[in-house]
Amino acid sequence: EAGVVQSPRYKIIEKKQPVAFWCNPISGHNTLYWYRQNLGQGPELLIRYENEEAVDDSQLPKDRFSAERLKGVDSTLKIQPAELGDSAVYLCASRDPGGAGETQYFGPGTRLLVL
Amino acid sequence: SQQGEEDPQALSIQEGENATMNCSYKTSINNLQWYRQNSGRGLVHLILIRSNEREKHSGRLRVTLDTSKKSSSLLITASRAADTASYFCATDAAGANSKLTFGKGITLSVRP
Numbered sequence: 001e002a003g004v005v006q007s008p009r010y011k012i013i014e015k016k017q018p019v020a021f022w023c024n025p026i027s028g029h030n031t032l033y034w035y036r037q038n039l040g041q042g043p044e045l046l047i048r049y050e051n052e053e054a055v056d057d058s059q060l061p062k063d064r065f066s067a068e069r070l071k072g073v074d075s076t077l078k079i080q081p082a083e084l085g086d087s088a089v090y091l092c093a094s095r096d097p098g099g100a101g102e103t104q105y106f107g108p109g110t111r112l113l114v115l
Numbered sequence: 116s117q118q119g120e121e122d123p124q125a126l127s128i129q130e131g132e133n134a135t136m137n138c139s140y141k142t143s144i145n146n147l148q149w150y151r152q153n154s155g156r157g158l159v160h161l162i163l164i165r166s167n168e169r170e171k172h173s174g175r176l177r178v179t180l181d182t183s184k185k186s187s188s189l190l191i192t193a194s195r196a197a198d199t200a201s202y203f204c205a206t207d208a209a210g211a212n213s214k215l216t217f218g219k220g221i222t223l224s225v226r227p
Contacts, residue, residue: 103163
């Protein structure tokens with residue numbers, strides 16, 4: 001079974017530039033999460049999708065961050081414009097609705113450096 | 116905000132020794148999960164314990180949960196160099212509908 005796929009793995013941009021991250025969850029996983037992980041910290045939830053609906057985006061800085069999950073499969077997270085403080089690892093995770101249902105499966109993350 | 120707080124922040128042990136990591140949290144939970152993260156990688160789920168459980172085992176892992184003290188511990192027995200990683204506890208708060216809140220993590224170094 002293929003895991004959660006994210007791209008790119010690394011991104012270096014200058015501040016004020018836009019950037020986008022892509023995530024392909026595990027097949028059949030309806031729930032998709034985007035997290036941000038700052039250095040030395042645990043992941044913090046940005047947004048959660050149930051199929052194509054964003055059910056929890058309370059932690060998403062909506063002035064510069066946006067996300068979409070068209071057709072309820074792949075998802076894209078965008079930052080425009082990026083700021084120095086956005087440097088972090090952006091993790092995507094998905095959850096199996098069946099079975100135990102509580103475990104989240106994480107992708108390798110996109111490491112963003114804003115200069 | 117991060118609900119879970121792990122203790123210690125860093126742990127260095129010799130291969131073959133046991134590693135004990137603790138996590139405290141603040142609100143009522145449905146379950147508590149432990150994840151491992153190797154450097155530069157995503158998180159890998161290790162074990163889940165529900166609020167009505169007190170202890171669970173999985174291979175060399177043993178997790179306990181004390182809901183009265185709002186704390187959990189993860190024990191790794193007979194540690195190996197490959198166990199070197201960061202370990203995070205994550206709580207699924209009651210009523211949060213599978214929203215996990217992670218702690219800051221514990222850095223475990225296992226010396227060969």
